Amino acid sequence: MTLQQLNELLEGEIIGSTDVNISGIGDIENATEGQLTFIRNRKYARYWENSSASIGIAAKNLSLTPKDNQAIIKVDQVDLSMIKILNALAPKPPVFDMDVHPSAVVDKSAIISEGAKIGAGCYIGKNVFIGKETILYPNVTLLDDVMIGHQTTIWSGAVVREQCVIGDACIIHSNASIGADGFGFVPSPDGRGLVKMPHIGNVIIGNGVEIGANSCVDRAKFGSTVLGDGTKIDNLVQIGHNSILGRSCVMAGNSGLAGSVTLGDGVMIGGSASIKDHTTIHSGATVGAGSGVMADVEAGKTVLGYPATDARDMLKQWVALRKLIE
């Protein structure tokens, strides 16, 4: 890519000039000639002087001077520019030689819409519906009565249990488990064991949702476990039965919701945080990494720690505790 081609993509403002063709991307400390780099803020800007990168994509407010045969493209939002460039440079995803691989087992009652691809070794049960241009990589399992929307991607090893519903434009990563039984047991009448609570509900996942590798979303006892449109779930995340997540929530790796948790819209859950059953975290709230939430969280509030409390209070507690030993 030339400087001009890049700027057609980004519609930014060019400072300086370079005739080098861009062949890759590097971080600012390590980028070499022929690479472009991203300069989001002052922290990265101070490395620019010594950088060998040929082009820097920089935030508008930074004042940076390109050296000979170097250029800066100033943009409104560096992250959005990065997305454009990465999409332009992305290698082709794995190739399907045919729409439905002959080794896939597809029940004759299943509906596979136009442009959908079914990889080798997939299993598609009875009455499954698969939308247009949806891609199942090899060794995906969809049990009976599953519905998958259009342009959704399911990576290898993922399992979607019977009756679950996944929307359009979702990405389900490898080895994710959607619709396993919720975890519920009742002491047996003789007090000597546990009786399994049946989970006869399902999971309903909206549009534009991403579920990370090896993450689990359990089916509801009755009714549905629900993930709202645009919600993004990282790897190794547990979502308990009957939890209801709003739109555009984010849960980072190793975090978990016990059963019947409610998240509003735009809730952020940090990595390794866990949320008690039957609690509600209202819209726009943030739970810090590693926190253990044991009570409802108000809209827009940030909580932190174990047990989670107002983040500023928790930071004060941490300071107080350090002072205690001085």
Added chain:
Amino acid sequence: MTLQQLNELLEGEIIGSTDVNISGIGDIENATEGQLTFIRNRKYARYWENSSASIGIAAKNLSLTPKDNQAIIKVDQVDLSMIKILNALAPKPPVFDMDVHPSAVVDKSAIISEGAKIGAGCYIGKNVFIGKETILYPNVTLLDDVMIGHQTTIWSGAVVREQCVIGDACIIHSNASIGADGFGFVPSPDGRGLVKMPHIGNVIIGNGVEIGANSCVDRAKFGSTVLGDGTKIDNLVQIGHNSILGRSCVMAGNSGLAGSVTLGDGVMIGGSASIKDHTTIHSGATVGAGSGVMADVEAGKTVLGYPATDARDMLKQWVALRKLIE
């Protein structure tokens, strides 16, 4: 289901009457006409007055008045009644058109007992034994010398490594890993690396055990990692090599046992809790969610926090810490 059919199932006491046929279940705040709901305790009872549910299944000690064309069925234990109803209403599990799908690879030395079902894409290694009426959903892998009891269910994507033993009436959820190598390494004699400790033991899982989706039970160094009868493990749980779990233990999501942990009978481990290697948690003890247990726990005791200590003391510590900053 009519009111009378329901009560034949529950053997409770009917108050009021309704001629509505029950077509579904709702929680008490949202249930509509034609649905039944469950009223476990006072907390839920106060919603009854405004509920549109046609039937309420209620604990005996609650005084509730049905409105016109509404009924209450009073029962001894609401949760056990719920289990009966959910079992009665459960949709059919995924259907197998034949006992052993032709795409499954079953070694000729394996024994598949009467009534067992093997789904598409399963792999059954040498000398594997599968008991009567046991079900393997598609894409399950059982390596050589595995023994599975009767009426056990193994969901898609689960892997059981060589020589492991699973009892009767167990449920192994999707993408669970049974029998992977334990995690043990010894500094190499030259101090420059790590030498792998071989793990030549296996995993033995008793009867009526449930292992959650994407959970892991590692094989023993020598001897066996053992899960006692009736023990229930949630999703994304790690059980380290040589751990010994008693009967009817419960481990919630994202929790973990390091190696050589011993749990007595009826031990409860909360979500995201982790237990140090070589510790013993005696029968009837409870570990609170998010706790980090670093020492043995006495029988019947409840511990909490990180590091885990007596739960009442930990709650006092939390209060003291909050007071410190006031």
Added chain:
Amino acid sequence: MTLQQLNELLEGEIIGSTDVNISGIGDIENATEGQLTFIRNRKYARYWENSSASIGIAAKNLSLTPKDNQAIIKVDQVDLSMIKILNALAPKPPVFDMDVHPSAVVDKSAIISEGAKIGAGCYIGKNVFIGKETILYPNVTLLDDVMIGHQTTIWSGAVVREQCVIGDACIIHSNASIGADGFGFVPSPDGRGLVKMPHIGNVIIGNGVEIGANSCVDRAKFGSTVLGDGTKIDNLVQIGHNSILGRSCVMAGNSGLAGSVTLGDGVMIGGSASIKDHTTIHSGATVGAGSGVMADVEAGKTVLGYPATDARDMLKQWVALRKLIE
């Protein structure tokens, strides 16, 4: 095995004698006649007097007296002796009747080197390279352009995404996910949703690396997520995109690195610990179990707690907190 055969393997010093053939291994409290046991230190040595084990493999510095028909073999390092014995006694791994199972789907452009074994139901995409004597157990998925070195073992259910590279003599355990998209999103320009950051990099895993069951290593945004030679990862571990791990690092179960974390060489991360994004843990540092690391850690230092701090300071904080409520 006889006493003499054992000692030929261990090259230790025999005290006492026994004519019993060793048929198994037991821990010192439970070992019976015909079994050998390991005596690493004083803690175990005090059980020797009452042990029925026929042979004890003991550390040189312990003074232990064998009873009639019992023997002690004194060795320099008990753990290395244990490794030798376990390797000698290990049962045969699962057997392959043929090199490439006919039910495996192997693209014709893939290169399968001499002595490699491909199990039933595996999928091998375009341009994949598999080294000599590498073993893929049934139902492994390798997508396009993956490179696997020599003598590597990949257990069932593991998925390696396109363009990822795994070295020689590695072990990838069941249901591990290598190369899923990193977790990164940018608020959409209208502020009403999240735009996915493409992850066009890959994962590069060195030689002698072990990845536990159901663990996840995410691909880089650009460039590579890197695991250095000899690094050992336990089960259910999350390694975020663009993290760089040095040589011989150890991460225990349920732990996690957020994105762009750097580990030096020989870093030890305890179980359930989590590390904030963009932090560096320098060579030889140790992170205690359950810790939450929010800042860089100096070389050789041990940190503990949440938020993680110098381990001795954290232990003092815990003591101070306990005193506060007395």
